[in-house]
Amino acid sequence: MQSDDFHVFDTTLRDGAQREGITYSVADKLAVARLIDQVGVGFVEGGWPGAMPKDTEFFARAAAGELRLDHAVLVAFGATRKAGVAVEDDAQVRALLDSRAPVVTLVAKSDVWHVERALRTSLDENLAMVRDTVRFLVDEGRRVFVDCEHFFDGYRHDPDYGVRVLDAAADAGADVGVLCDTNGGMLPMGVHDVVTDVRRRAGIRLGIHTQDDTGCAVANTLAAVDAGATHVQGTANGYGERAGNANLFSVIGGLVTKMGRDVLPDGCLAEMSRVSHAVAEIANLSQDTHAPYVGAAAFAHKAGLHASAIKVSPELYNHLDPTVVGNDQRILVTEMAGRASVELKARELGVDVAHAPDVVSRVVETVKRREAEGWSYEAADASFELLLRDELARSSADGALPMPFRVESYRVITDSRASGGQDGIVSEATVRLVAGGRRVISTEEGNGPVNALDRALRRALEGTYPQLAKIELTDYKVRIMAGRHGTDAVTRVLIQTSDHEREWTTVGVHGNVLEASWLALHDAVRYGLLTTAPGV
Structure with missing residues (x-):
């Protein structure tokens, strides 16, 4: 369990899920929560029960025993009671209790503009909404954090009202008041100044939640910590609405390796790169290879x-x-x-x-x-x-690397066929080669010329090298590059191959896309054979 001296709070499943292109199933959410827990964070915010059916199901399945967390505490997210409604009569507040999450994060308005123009209520009623909801949940045995929405924008409009919201939350029993840069427009210098001032005036532990609209979310988070915040929020890989949230992996990396903050349990920091990749897979997004600390190109x-x-x-x-x-x-x-x-x-x-x-x-x-x-x-x-x-x-003395096979020729034909009333394009490839002292001719069809070539080549070799049965092409990328010095354009092909235990990538370049593909495919099979059965 993470020390309560400093909170690392993950909101990948709630705020991060607002990123364009991300749609988690309930099973996905359970899997992501387990992964984030392996990094050693103290809190995992699971979503908004009562407002989102999938989130309601997620908390129900978690409470039924489908989610075991070794380090983190599960958090439910919701809003303060509605204006003019008694807290015990507010269905959304009741859903927070029904989630059985031990911690609740409440979003509250802390900007006078938003209170008057969005909530359309009085400043005093908004304070009462915060106070009533926090006290109700605390009395029901819940630990409560309060996200002060638009805090930094509100500070510019009225530097005192946000502090009044924090004091109302503290008086009712909230543990943390989180200053939110909801529109993501802050820079580190401004964040540091505001947190320094608010820390001096507010009687509650301060947290920080930043969006990345200026590209400064991580820097803003670290600046807030430097000014006294001891609760940080972020998302895996920086997922989130618009430009995203503070990348929690970059925040943790900065806290531990640059600021000397021991914020994770022993052994958990080394899990960040693996978890970053795994979460990206579940989100069905390419992992940012250039992400700090965890990207494949980071070092x-x-x-x-x-x-x-x-x-x-x-x-x-x-x-x-x-x-x-x-x-x-x-x-x-x-x-x-x-x-x-x-x-x-x-x-x-x-x-x-x-x-x-x-x-x-x-x-x-x-x-x-x-x-x-x-x-x-x-x-x-x-x-x-x-x-x-x-x-x-x-x-060397031998003068040659063993060649597992020698290709004499290959040919590809593509036909447009009508069969069974359905038209289709079918490619047929023929490969002639010598392997294991035998001359083999293999012809195969495929759903494209490269697929047909791959099948024909492997079929020709499987009799000599049965290990090819578990080797398969998993990715194929083509790039057309402009010609140089008046020459024609050339094609570069990258092929990724797997034997279900490891992956390798090969390249081929030629003016003809099919020959470039063949060169990369030839290397892929040759490499697979040489490394699975050295000396062939």
Whole structure:
């Protein structure tokens, strides 16, 4: 359980779910809550019971035992009672109790403009709404936090009214008053000034909730902590409405590794990268590869100058050890690469080039020449490893890397067919090759030329290499690049392949998209065979 000295509060399932394109099922919400708990946060806000049917079901299933949290406490979100309605008669407040969540977060208006123009009630009635709802829930045994909506905008309109809301919440028994930058328009300097002033005047623990409309949500959160806030709210990967919320992983990373705040249980910080990726998968969104701390590129180095320094000491170009947050350092091999980049990448791939300086030199020159032609190895580690191993083999006594198969030719035909009353486009591929001392001809149909080629190639090889049965193409990307120096455009194809235990990516480049696809596919199968059955 997280120490109560400092609160890390996750609202991925409520505020984060307001991001365009995210729709969680109840099963998704339960899965995300379990993942967020593994990071060690103190509170997971599950949604708004009574207002959202899925959220009501989520809390019911959680209460029935479907959600076990090792670190976090489950939180229900709702609003203060309606103006002119007795709190015990407010159905939405009653739904908060029915959720059986031990903690409730109430949203309350703290901006005089919103009280008068949106709620259309008096300033005193709004204070009574806060006071009555908090006291009612506390008397029912609930711990209550109050989100003061539009607090920073309201501070500009009337710097005293927001403090009166906080005092009303505190007097009724609320534990935390959260200052919300609801419109996301603040900058760190302003947040620091406001929190410093409010902390001096309000008699309640302060929290911070920021939106990212200025790109400053994380910085604003850390500025608030520096000014005295001891409760931070955010979402996994910064999900949220408009530009999003404060990315909770970046906030935690800053608190722990930069500000020295011990805000997570032991061992939990290293779960951040894994959880970030897993939540993105459930949300059906691509994980931001360049996200601080947890992105796949967060510790990726491309420039040869960086690689040279990292070879001497990794901390020279890393702001922290990537393993602290569950991430890895990566070296990208591009036309900017020097010898150090190739040597470090080889080490990362498990290829020993320490005693082969001539191989390193040839690989550096090959990469630079090929990148000028449109190739790119920074996202195709498998193709680069094959290049490395081929060059090593050429310099050895044997002089060649074992070739598991030799292709004589391939052909693809695409037809428009009518069958059973339904028209369709069907591709047929024929591959001729030699494998295991036998000449094989294989013809297969597919739902496109690349799919047909993939099926024909694997069918031709399965008799010799049965392990191919578990290898499959999982992603296919094509990029058309403008021609250089008056030449025609060239096509770059990236193919991702999996054997259900690991994934690898290969690249092919050619003026013809089919040949580029074939080069990447050939590398994908060859790499899979060489690494599953070395020496074939």
